Each structure stands twice: as C-alpha cells, then as structure tokens.
Amino acid sequence: MTNHPAAAEAGLTLNDVEIRLGTRMLLRLSAAVAPGTALTVMGPSGSGKSSLLAFVAGFLDPAFTASGTVRLDGETVTRKPPNARRVGLLFQAPLLFPHLSVRGNLLFAIPSGAGSRQERMALAEAALEEAGLDGLGDRDPAALSGGQQARVALMRVLLSKPRALLLDEPFSSLDAALKEQMRQVVFAKARERGLPVLLVTHDPEDARAAGGRIVDLGT
C-alpha cells in the first residue's frame, strides 16, 4: 500500500505561524490537529486568539502581518480566499440570517452541487431532526430559544461540509445548563464527523470538554 503524504496529514496543520501587529509579535504557533481532535487556544484579552482564527479562515485584517502556513488535509491554503478553504466558524452569537426561516438558513449552507433541490431539502430536514428541531423549519430564527438557535448555527456550519471547525468563544452567551449541553453536542459531532477543531476560549471548562492539547498564548 502506498503511503500517500496527504493521507498522512489529514486534519489541520499550522506551521511556524507568526502574527504581528506593527512591531509587536502577537503569537507564534505550530500545531497539528488530527481529525476528530481539538486544540484549545487560551490567553488574555488581546493576546491574538481571534486573529489566529481569522488567519486560519483567511480574513485576517491587513493591519496585521502574518507568516507561516495553514494546511487542511495536506493542502496548503495560506494564500487561498476564505471560501476556498472550507472551514466552518462558530462565534459567541449564532448569527443566523433573520430574513430566512430556520430551514432557509440550513439550505443556504449546503454547497451548490450537493444534489437536486429535493436532495438538499432532505439534507436540511435530516439536520433539523439531528438537532432535535423537527417541525421548527418554518419558524423565524428569532422565534427560537437561545439553545435552539445555537443548534441551528451548529447544523448550518456542519451542512457546509467544512474541513475544520473554528470556534471563537462559542458557548459564552449561553446559560450554565445550556452551555454544558452545547459543549457535549459540538465536540461529539466534531468527533463523529472526524473534524479537527480549533477552539478559542477564556473558559477552562470549554477546554476540558474539548479534550486535547491546550496552548496558552499568555505564557
């Protein structure tokens, strides 16, 4: 059997990533995040956590200078535009489109070319069911609870078939019980789908739930 180099490098790889703001070195990081595992990045406010996610996703503000490489499943994407990278982002707020129904939000995420309209509808329905949201497809996102909105946001990002999940304080707006529930759901689904996760958080409980390595930019 041939040992294909790309296969040996499944997941998200950061090589010698350096991000500077003017003359200030914000961060230096090399890491390999295997499919279904997580890397948690912690550190004080202003240490560059969100900038790291922006660099990996391809939309780092030009105020920063960055070097190093980002690889996804062996493909170097450092110079590719965000849409060609196929990474999925989840932020503190669910950021659902308010003018689309819940189903519309899910359909919007499905890559073009993912089958007929009927097949796409079936994917959206399956996602609603998987998230325990059956029967809520016609609602406006604003008519859902915070926990339900968070689950729509998660299913929307998973339907986009990302090669990695980038999470920026994804649970911080949820109350304690929901927070724990969403942690379980998000990391279980990432493991199930074999997605590498890059998590930025202030909360050690998020890091615990994610498992895997923790990098502290403050030390």
Ligand SMILES: Nc1ncnc2c1ncn2[C@@H]1O[C@H](COP(=O)(O)OP(=O)(O)OP(=O)(O)O)[C@@H](O)[C@H]1O
């Ligand atoms: N567009 C920008 N132009 C100039 N400076 C910026 C810009 N965005 C962020 N910064 C600065 O860059 C530094 C790193 O910001 P970043 O948001 O990456 O930190 P962070 O660790 O995610 O912080 P927090 O935990 O508060 O979200 C901060 O000093 C911030 O003020």
